[in-house]
Amino acid sequence: MYRNLWFLAVVIILGSCKESSKKEQVNLERPIAEVFAEFYEFKKGINPIEATKAGYYEYNDTIANYISDDYILHLKDRYTYFLEELGKYDSTQINAEDYMSLRVMQWDCNVKLEGVMNPMVTVASPIYDLPSFELMPLFQIQSLHLYVAQLAGGTSVQPFKSIEDYNNWLSRLEDYLIFLDTSIAKMKVGMDKGIVLPKVLTLKMLPQVRSFIDVPLEDNLFFKPVLNFPDGISDVDMDILKSNYEDFIQEKLTPKYVELNDFLTNEYLSKCRASSGLLDLPNGKETYKYLIKLHTTTNMSADEIHELGLSEVDRISKEMEAVKNEIGFTGDLKSFFNSLRNKKELMPFSKPEEVIENFNAINDRIAVRIDSLFNLTPKAGFNVRRTEAFREASASAEYVPGSKDGSRAGIFYVPIPDVKAYNMVHDEALFLHEAIPGHHFQLSLQQENNSLPEFLHPESMGVFVEGWALYAESLGKELGIYTDPYQYFGMLSMEMHRAIRLVVDTGIHAKGWSKEKAIQYSLDNEAESEESIIAEIERYMATPGQALSYKMGQLKIRQLRTKAEKALGDNFNIRDFHSQILNSGSLPLVLLEEKIDNWIAQLEM
Template sequence: MTTSFLKSAYISCISVLFLLISCKEGAKTAEAKLQSIDTVFESYYDFKKSANPIEATKAGFNSYNDTIANYISDNYQELLKQKYRSFLVELEAYDESMMSKEQWLSLRVMKWDCSIKLQGLENELVTMASPIYDLPSFELMPLLQIQSLHLYVAQLGSGASVQPFKTIEDYDNWLKRLQDYMTFLDTCIEKMEEGIAQKVVLPKTIVLKMIPQLQEFINAPIAKHLFMAPIRNFPENFSDSDRTEIELAYIEFLSQQLIPKYKELDSFLKEAYLPVARQTSGLSNLPNGKETYDYLIKLHTTTTMTADAIHELGKSEVQRILGEMEAVKNEIGFKGDLKAFFNHVRQRKDQMPFSKPEEVIANFNAIQKRMEPKLNEFFDIRPKAGFEVRRTEAFREASASAEYVPGSKDATRAGTFYIPIPIIKTYNKFADEALFLHEAIPGHHFQLSLQQENTKLPEFLHPESMGVFVEGWALYAESLGKELGLYEDPLQYFGMLSMEMHRAIRLVVDTGIHAKGWTREEAIQYSLENEAESKEGIIAEIERYMATPGQALSYKIGQLKIRELRTRAEYALGERFDIKEFHNQVLNSGSLALVLLEEKIDAWITSQSQQ
């Protein structure tokens, strides 16, 4: 009995010892996990770069400059599904107690990103790896008249975008990347043939816009071809023999591969695709269309709002802005109704004073100079990256909107504001101040450059990412005009209201087209009745919404939330409210889903209240 007791006591001691060791090892494991969450973030960013090599190039990672992901291929999509699922399982091992609040916020952004992308890959119509602004693509409708890879490749090939052409290796990398592009175009035709069989095809009006875009790539003489622009602009240090060898390689590729492939695509669109393209405009007319649009709303707004709720919010905002427009019309002294005032603004010759595209660029540069003295009152952090304004390239100008392309992470390549000027004599400048605030400073240039230059953020948060945050910030930036010394001309303030109206209308027409059965013509008419944009501009915009469902919702939804949070902070903090610190709080964590942004600002308000 004594032996048994001693044996039992011995076993109990050993058990306690093992328990103590286990606790100690558990603590070490928890500490290791705390240290390794940054490694998970690094692994995720490595995956994102390999999944989207063009985005890696945009961010300045040159090791990916020679490839394009065939993101619509079945094998590639299956690989992405496996990776997103694996990362989500890995993240479940972590909790808030293991890391800093900044790391926890980054983890929750990563979890959102993995989850929403996986949902897209599992949707019957959508695929999630498009190199264009991290937007989703339609697997069976992979080419569009706007925000489409074949147009973006042309930008890269011009040598005036993010693809570098500084070394012999750069020139070789581009030809290798184009070989992948040939495979992608072959897959596009295959997928569009599948789409024909399944009755998942683009609207006819979209196809009719795509066909002329191909003509410049097909008909331009080799010597003047857009893809030969890097050959016409060799670096000075290239030897004559290197120049000759590279030029011959580019001529051979264009004449024997690229141009024949564009001819094949052109024939396919004209002869096989256009005759069966649909007459309807929205997703609701496609198989699984309603479910797909519901998903795209969630993706682009990071909310659970329904199409109906967004539609009604849009109509409410339209009515509010119409009231403000009426006040500006009366201030100017115009005697007609608001619709007549829209036409008056569209046709005013003093608002179309330019005879050369360079004058439009100069006007934007002058706007920057006027607002510069006031910026320090609202922002105490500035990007390192430079900034420039450029005209949109001719091959995509007719269907393009103004846009911003970030500079490189190391600030060696400037951020670029592209402005389309298709017809210089009819270019109307009445909204240029608001447009500059949105696309340039303090809109996209500040937000995106500060985001990718922020060394405290995991690198996966450096690229553009969530549109509702990115575009919401840019639209909020438009509202800062009076505080920054702009909008002194009532017409420029009306221009700001017009741009806000444009985004409010998007809530109505995007949901109208894709959830309520609106036709293209109904959407155009609604826009014409409620904003001062030209008919040509409105048509291009409506066709953009037809091509990229849900994306246009992000602007107003994001802006309203940021403005709501600012008002909440101003009211709660009173004299302690610091506008510069509020802007820092919004901008210093990367692109956030709106629920995460709201939690962050509420926590900041609480901390400031307790000081």
């Protein structure tokens, strides 16, 4: 789960012939590929869990303490260094592909450096590269304590295939304990400075922490790996590992969770704020302005994005009205939402396995049409899997990429907390978003593209990644689905959901909206259940700005497609257009637009 100085001017060094000659000599001594490789080693070092996720297993025994003072100083030093290195090159010295990669790296370093200079923001989260708040390091969603628990069960990206793997995980957990110690210390500083979580988010986090305290050892998620040993480990080694895991859980991990729970319950909770957004925090307005840049790669203001969201909500509402009328529902749109939330025909499942089977059937249906839209398709496979029980209640559907070497397939996680209440109205659109041709296509192709420097292989920029996935939802009719008007309405509902995010995220963090006002706005304009909407609003409260990326990216890709269709007429080829979008990795939107404009111009010649 998981990302700004948009319209960043390209740094071109201009100077005398003597200076140019000197720069060229420097570059000849150091090819740009070496800078890219050094940058990726740096990125893996500051995000070791992401390195594991990408299949670089030399980092499997560590977790970065990304809220420590030393870590933040290290970021400032290295981002500054890399910007100085990139300043030694220009477009006359390297090929066009490398120059595009250089500009992506330059943008990334600039925006991240701006982030770590902000006294309230740290942007190098080791999970999804989402912003974290140094003094608010733990929250109820997309937080390190949740991701570590996800790794602990032995069925995620952390490998458990050898004795070394088992020992690496214990070493990684030792670092995790240090992170939790630092978190408590930072949160205490936050209490003194008035930089604390909304109380409602802390209340949601408490059951997550307690779930690892009052649980029998054999049921503890962190003990699962030693209950499921792979072949090739001797009985003696199994006994040793089992004993080591038992000692670690009982003597170190559980006491740390007890300490964290006591701190949150007895000290932190009473200091938490009643407000929902950033405006009440020191530097809150400036921080949100930065987060908009980080997540949208634009210089748009919160007010501009809010108005754009209102406009999109209005447009999509009109499309929804048309589908409602086609179905024959005579009430207003809000009444139709309520009918969908409770429509038994849309809740047909009695077993979680049936939900998974339905997604696999959608995959089979679009497989026969996928080549009509795409030249590029990934080699990697993927699986649809139910979200783990410990995080299922507050989780959204998500895609986790497979390993770079193909040894681990991608995983499309689906939360099914109550199968009889599971509503399938969004399933076709959800599959297009998370799997094919959404995240699975885009992220797998990015990993498999050997012409890109390795630092562009991981997930990278959310506005591109999520923008592509939301755009992918719109391809359903071209792929032979959305034949059921309810499923097409489900697609509109998901697009509406992302349009609403533009309104409520800016409302909460820039306009002083309460949680209740944001919830009511969502209830009035979409078909999601109230429970789901509450979880979503609380997500926006915890991760300001991130939810803006989906719609902003989708609108840009759709705009570029329309521009290409109009400019090229009969020469427009949708397969080639999609290849142009997908063959350069995750790009800031300004660079993506420049690339597509150049492609159009070449075809017009």
